[in-house]
Amino acid sequence: MNLLTLVLLIWWAGGMSWAVWLLCGIFICLALVIFSWLYAPFIFNPYQFRPQFFYSDLRAWCAFFFKANGVHWMEWYKKDQMKPRRGFAATVLDLNFLLAFFWIVLWLAVLNAKIVTVLHVLPRWHLWYIGALLPPVVFSTAFCCGVVLIEELVGAGRSMRGASPGWSCGNLCRISSRRRGSKDSRDMSDAESAATNRFQEFGGSTSTASEGSSGSDESNDEDESQSTWRRHRCCASGAPLAIVAVGCLAATAAELYPLTILRTIGWRKAFITALLYKAFWVHFLRQFCVALVRSKCFPRLGAWGRPVELWLLAFSMLRDMWASAFIFWTLSPLVALSAISQWVCPTWSFHHLLVYRQPGHTARENVEVLVYHDSGTGEQSGLDDESSFDGSHDGSSDTEAESNPSPRPTVTSRI
Structure with missing residues (x-):
C-alpha cells in the first residue's frame, strides 16, 4: 500500500506527464510489483470470485475487525505482529530507524523553505507555521488520553500486555463488592452452623438439609456471578477499537488543516511535500511506539502507558482495515462478473479459463x-x-x- 500511495502521489504531482515515454519501463515494473503484492494470493485462489464465498469472506472480515470490540484482531496482532520484550534497543539503533528520522529532517527542511515565504503575509502566521510543522499526533494522542481516562473512570480496561488494573471507580466497586460478599458468606456460614446445631438437638438428620443448602448456595452464587457479568460486560473490554481508530483518523485529519493554504494558492508540489512530511512522522512514531510496547520496561508504566498502547492499536487497526478493504472491494467487480457468468452458463468460469487454462467443465472420463x-x-x-x-x-x-x-x-x- 505504501508503494501504491507513493506512485499515486507522483502521478498527482505531474511526474508522469513528461517522463511517460522515458520511464515507461520503470512504471510498468512498479505496476507489476504492486499488482503481485496486492492480488497474487487472491487471483490464484480457485474459489475467490464465487459469490457465496465472497459473502462469507465479508462476514468474516466484519467479525474479525468489529466483533467483541475488535478482540479477534487484537489477538492476531499480539500473536503475529508484537513480540514482547524484544526490539526496543535494537529498533532505536537500527539503520532503518535512523534513515526514517533522516527523511523526516529532510522533508522538514524542504517544507520550511516553502512555507516561510507564504505564511509571513498572514495575520496569525505563527499559529499557521507551528500547525504546519508539528507532528500530526497531538490531537490523536489527546483523544486516546481522553478515552483511557473515561475507561478508567468506568472500570473498563484494554491491555495487550496484561498490566495491573488501576484504582478506578469500577475496580474499587468490584473490590468492595467482593469484600461485602465474603463478609455475607461468613455471616451465612455462622447462621447455618447455629441452625444445624439446634436441629441436631431435636434429633433431626442434617444430611438432607446440608445437601439442599449447599445446592441452593451454589445456584445462588452462580446466579449472582452471571448477573455481575451481565452488569459489567458492557464496559469490560473498553471502547470499541474501530470507533477509537476512526476518532484518531478524524483528529489527524484536523491537524492537516494548516496545509490547505498551500493547496489554495496552487502550490501542489509543496502540498504533497507537506503530506509526505506528516506521513513520515506518523510512520516514525508508530515504529517507535511498537518498540516501546515491546520493551521490558513498558509493563512498569501501568495505566500511564495505556494511551501509547491505545494509540498504537488504533493506527495499526486503521492501517489493516484500509489495506484489507481496498483489496476486498477492488476485487468485487470480478465477483459480479463471475456471478453473471455463472447465471448465464453455470458450467463455465472465466477465472478458471484465465488462470488455469480450463473453463470449469467437468473433465472427460475414459470409459x-x-x-x-x-x-x-x-x-x-x-x-x-x-x-x-x-x-x-x-x-x-x-x-x-x-x-x-x-x-x-x-x-x-x-x-
Whole structure:
C-alpha cells in the first residue's frame, strides 16, 4: 500500500506527464510489483470470485475487525505482529530507524523553505507555521488520553500486555463488592452452623438439609456471578477499537488543516511535500511506539502507558482495515462478473479459463467398452445388453457360458 500511495502521489504531482515515454519501463515494473503484492494470493485462489464465498469472506472480515470490540484482531496482532520484550534497543539503533528520522529532517527542511515565504503575509502566521510543522499526533494522542481516562473512570480496561488494573471507580466497586460478599458468606456460614446445631438437638438428620443448602448456595452464587457479568460486560473490554481508530483518523485529519493554504494558492508540489512530511512522522512514531510496547520496561508504566498502547492499536487497526478493504472491494467487480457468468452458463468460469487454462467443465472420463464376438452367429454383443442389467439371471445362462466360453475382448472404444 505504501508503494501504491507513493506512485499515486507522483502521478498527482505531474511526474508522469513528461517522463511517460522515458520511464515507461520503470512504471510498468512498479505496476507489476504492486499488482503481485496486492492480488497474487487472491487471483490464484480457485474459489475467490464465487459469490457465496465472497459473502462469507465479508462476514468474516466484519467479525474479525468489529466483533467483541475488535478482540479477534487484537489477538492476531499480539500473536503475529508484537513480540514482547524484544526490539526496543535494537529498533532505536537500527539503520532503518535512523534513515526514517533522516527523511523526516529532510522533508522538514524542504517544507520550511516553502512555507516561510507564504505564511509571513498572514495575520496569525505563527499559529499557521507551528500547525504546519508539528507532528500530526497531538490531537490523536489527546483523544486516546481522553478515552483511557473515561475507561478508567468506568472500570473498563484494554491491555495487550496484561498490566495491573488501576484504582478506578469500577475496580474499587468490584473490590468492595467482593469484600461485602465474603463478609455475607461468613455471616451465612455462622447462621447455618447455629441452625444445624439446634436441629441436631431435636434429633433431626442434617444430611438432607446440608445437601439442599449447599445446592441452593451454589445456584445462588452462580446466579449472582452471571448477573455481575451481565452488569459489567458492557464496559469490560473498553471502547470499541474501530470507533477509537476512526476518532484518531478524524483528529489527524484536523491537524492537516494548516496545509490547505498551500493547496489554495496552487502550490501542489509543496502540498504533497507537506503530506509526505506528516506521513513520515506518523510512520516514525508508530515504529517507535511498537518498540516501546515491546520493551521490558513498558509493563512498569501501568495505566500511564495505556494511551501509547491505545494509540498504537488504533493506527495499526486503521492501517489493516484500509489495506484489507481496498483489496476486498477492488476485487468485487470480478465477483459480479463471475456471478453473471455463472447465471448465464453455470458450467463455465472465466477465472478458471484465465488462470488455469480450463473453463470449469467437468473433465472427460475414459470409459472402456468391451465388445465380444459371438462364436456361433458372428454378431457382436456388448456390456450394454438389457439382459445384463435387468436383473434376470438364471442357471441356464451360467451353463451355456461354461460350455461356450466367450473369447477375450478384441475391441476397446473410448467415450
